[in-house]
Amino acid sequence: MARHLITSAIPYINGIKHLGNLVGSQLPADLYARYLRARGHEVLFLCATDEHGTPAELAAAKAGKPVAEYCAEMWEVQAKLADGFRLSFDHFGRSSSTQNHKLTQHFAGVLADQGLIREVSETQMYSKADGRYLPDRYIEGTCPNCGFDSARGDQCDNCTKQLDPVDLINPHSTISGSTDLEMRETKHLYLRQSEMKDQLEEWIDTREGWPVLTTSIAKKWLNDGDGLQDRGITRDLDWGVPVQRGDEPWPGMEGKVFYVWFDAPIEYIACSQEWVEAGKGDDWARWWRTDKGADDVRYTQFMGKDNVPFHTLSFPVTILGSGEPWKLVDYIKSFNYLNYDGGQFSTSRGRGVFMDQALEILPADYWRWWLLSHAPESSDSEFTWENFQISVNKDLADVLGNFASRVTKFCRSKFSEAVPEAGTYGPDEDRLIAALTDKLREYEQHMEAIEVRKSAAALRAAWVLGNEYLQEVAPWTTFKTDPDKAAAQIRLALNLIRLYAVVSAPFIPDASKQLLDAMQTDDRNWPDDVPSALAALPAGHAFAVPEVTFRKITDDERAEWQERFAGVRE
Ligand SMILES: [Zn+2]
Numbered sequence: 001m002a003r004h005l006i007t008s009a010i011p012y013i014n015g016i017k018h019l020g021n022l023v024g025s026q027l028p029a030d031l032y033a034r035y036l037r038a039r040g041h042e043v044l045f046l047c048a049t050d051e052h053g054t055p056a057e058l059a060a061a062k063a064g065k066p067v068a069e070y071c072a073e074m075w076e077v078q079a080k081l082a083d084g085f086r087l088s089f090d091h092f093g094r095s096s097s098t099q100n101h102k103l104t105q106h107f108a109g110v111l112a113d114q115g116l117i118r119e120v121s122e123t124q125m126y127s128k129a130d131g132r133y134l135p136d137r138y139i140e141g142t143c144p145n146c147g148f149d150s151a152r153g154d155q156c157d158n159c160t161k162q163l164d165p166v167d168l169i170n171p172h173s174t175i176s177g178s179t180d181l182e183m184r185e186t187k188h189l190y191l192r193q194s195e196m197k198d199q200l201e202e203w204i205d206t207r208e209g210w211p212v213l214t215t216s217i218a219k220k221w222l223n224d225g226d227g228l229q230d231r232g233i234t235r236d237l238d239w240g241v242p243v244q245r246g247d248e249p250w251p252g253m254e255g256k257v258f259y260v261w262f263d264a265p266i267e268y269i270a271c272s273q274e275w276v277e278a279g280k281g282d283d284w285a286r287w288w289r290t291d292k293g294a295d296d297v298r299y300t301q302f303m304g305k306d307n308v309p310f311h312t313l314s315f316p317v318t319i320l321g322s323g324e325p326w327k328l329v330d331y332i333k334s335f336n337y338l339n340y341d342g343g344q345f346s347t348s349r350g351r352g353v354f355m356d357q358a359l360e361i362l363p364a365d366y367w368r369w370w371l372l373s374h375a376p377e378s379s380d381s382e383f384t385w386e387n388f389q390i391s392v393n394k395d396l397a398d399v400l401g402n403f404a405s406r407v408t409k410f411c412r413s414k415f416s417e418a419v420p421e422a423g424t425y426g427p428d429e430d431r432l433i434a435a436l437t438d439k440l441r442e443y444e445q446h447m448e449a450i451e452v453r454k455s456a457a458a459l460r461a462a463w464v465l466g467n468e469y470l471q472e473v474a475p476w477t478t479f480k481t482d483p484d485k486a487a488a489q490i491r492l493a494l495n496l497i498r499l500y501a502v503v504s505a506p507f508i509p510d511a512s513k514q515l516l517d518a519m520q521t522d523d524r525n526w527p528d529d530v531p532s533a534l535a536a537l538p539a540g541h542a543f544a545v546p547e548v549t550f551r552k553i554t555d556d557e558r559a560e561w562q563e564r565f566a567g568v569r570e
Helices: 017-026 025-037 055-062 068-083 098-113 193-205 212-223 260-277 305-322 357-362 364-372 384-416 427-448 454-471 475-481 484-506 509-518 555-564
Strands: 001-007 044-051 091-093 117-127 139-142 169-173 181-191 297-304 329-333 338-340 381-383
Touching: 001 025, 001 193, 017 025, 017 098, 017 338, 017 364, 017 427, 025 044, 025 098, 025 329, 025 384, 025 454, 044 068, 044 260, 055 068, 068 091, 068 357, 091 098, 091 117, 091 260, 098 117, 098 260, 098 305, 117 364, 139 484, 169 181, 169 297, 181 305, 193 212, 193 305, 193 509, 212 305, 212 329, 260 305, 260 338, 297 305, 305 329, 364 454, 364 509, 384 454, 384 475, 384 484, 384 509, 384 555, 427 454, 454 484
Parallel strands: 001 044, 001 297, 044 091, 297 329, 338 381
Antiparallel strands: 117 181, 139 169
16 A cells, blocks of 8 residues: 555636546546555545636636635636546645645745745836736737737737737726836846756656656756746736745735746645645645655646646746755656647637536536546547547447446346356356456556556456457356356356446446446455456345446437537637
8 A cells, every 4th residue: 555645737717627628637637546546545636726816817807806706706616516527636725725825935935045036127017097017918009010909918819929018009907998007117036947957857867757748848948948947936916925935024025926836836735734724634744745754655746738847847946946855746647638629629719618518418427438538648639529429329338338237137137136146157257257357457557557548448448348258158048048057147247347336436436336336335345356356246145227327429419519519609
C-alpha cells in the first residue's frame, strides 16, 4: 500500500466547462484516483475552482453581481456538476479561501527573503473616473490597424493584431465608459524565475518517465529565445489575494493583489488545509511537507497541455525557491485537446457539449466511457456523434450490458434467481480464466502507467472475453442435453458480472454499483487471483436481474443532438 496525492488542474470560475475541459484533467485524474483506491492505496484527491483575476471580475459584472457572490454561486454550480460526473474529489476547494490567501502571502514573503522577488516600475493606464488602474481587457478603443471600434487593450478581435492600450484611438474604460485616462507609473513585483533556471533544469532532468509532451513543453520555455523570463506576480485589481509579505504589509504595494497565476497552484496545498477544516481529514502536512511525513507520498498532477508551463516551471520556482521542505510533483500527466465535430469547442458560440447539457441527455457513465476511451493522449482527438453512438451502443450496451442481461435472465428462466450449484469447470473455463488473467494484468499495467486509452482498450477486451466464452459454450444449447454443465457455465458467468463490476468501477462507477446491487454483493475485492474471484458468489447466492445497464442511442437522437449542439448562438 502506497500513499498517492493527486491533483487536477483547477477549472476557472467564469462558467460551465465543456467536455474537452473535463477530459483534459478532472476526469482522468478521477479514473486514476478511483483505480488506486480500489487497489487499496491511500489517496488524497484534490481539486478546486480558480477564482481570481480579471475574467472573474468581468463575468461578475456581466451577471450584475458582486464578484465574491458570483464566485460563490459558480462554485456551487461547478461542484454540483463534478458530483454529477462522479468526480470523487476528497475535497473541492476554492482559491479564494482564507487558507490560500495566507499561504500565498507566506510564499511571497519567503521568496522575497530568498532574494527571488524584485520590484519593477511600469506605466499603466489609470482611469480617474473609476479611481483605478485598468487591466488591458478593461480598455477599449478603435484599432489603429483596421479601424474596428471595439478593439481591446491587448488585442483586436477583428484583425487579431496584438495591441498595447496606448495604441488605441479614443480609448475608454469599459467599466464607466470614461475617456479620462492617463498613463501613470505603478510598481509591481516580479518573480525572478531566470535565477532558478539551472536548478529547474536539473530537477526536470531527474524526473523519470515523464511524458514527452510534458518535458518538451518545459524545455522549450526554459531554453527557447532568451530563456526563462522573470514574471510579474502582482496586479492593480481589487479582487484577489492582497499583496503582503507574509503577515506584514508590503510598503508601496498597497491596493494591489497577487496575479492569479501565482496564487492558483498554491491552492493545491491550501485545498488540503480546507479539507482538514471541513472535517474530512486531520493532517494536511503529512501530504505536503517532507519534514512531516510526505517523503513517501507519490504526487501526480493532471492537466491540459496549456497548463504545463505553469506546473513544470512557475509553481516549482515557488516551491523550490522557498527553500522550505514542500513536496514537489513526481509525475505530470498532460493531455492534448479534444475537438468537437470538425472544429473546436466554443463557449462564446455555444458550440459543443457542456457539462450541464451532457448530463441532461445521458447519465455520466456514457460520457465517462467515451471520453476516457478516446482521451487526447498522444495527439488531439475529436468528438463526433457517430463515434459516440457506435462506442456506447457497441461497447456499453452490446458487450457489457447485454452480457449481464443475458446471463441473469437465462439463469432466472432455467434455474432460479440464485447461483446454480451443479456441474464442474472444464477446459473451456480454464482457457477463459487464463485469457482473463492476462488481460486484467495488462489492464493494471496500463492503469499504473496512466495510459488511459490503453487501459480502456484492455478493459473492453476483458468484457469481450466473457461474451466470446458465452457464444462458444452456449449454455442455452448445453442446457438441453447437459443441464449440469449449463449450470456450471452460468455460475461462472454470474461471477464474471461481479468481476466486471469491480474492475470497471474506475471508468463507469454508476453501472458498477448497479451490477453489484443486482448481484446482491458488496464484495469489491480486486481480482488479484481470477479463479478465486470467480468463486466469490457461491452456489445458492441470490441475485436479481438488473434493469437495463446501458441503453442504445437511436439514429434520431444522434441527429437531433448533432443539430442542437452545432453552435448558433453568438
Ligand atoms: Zn484591428
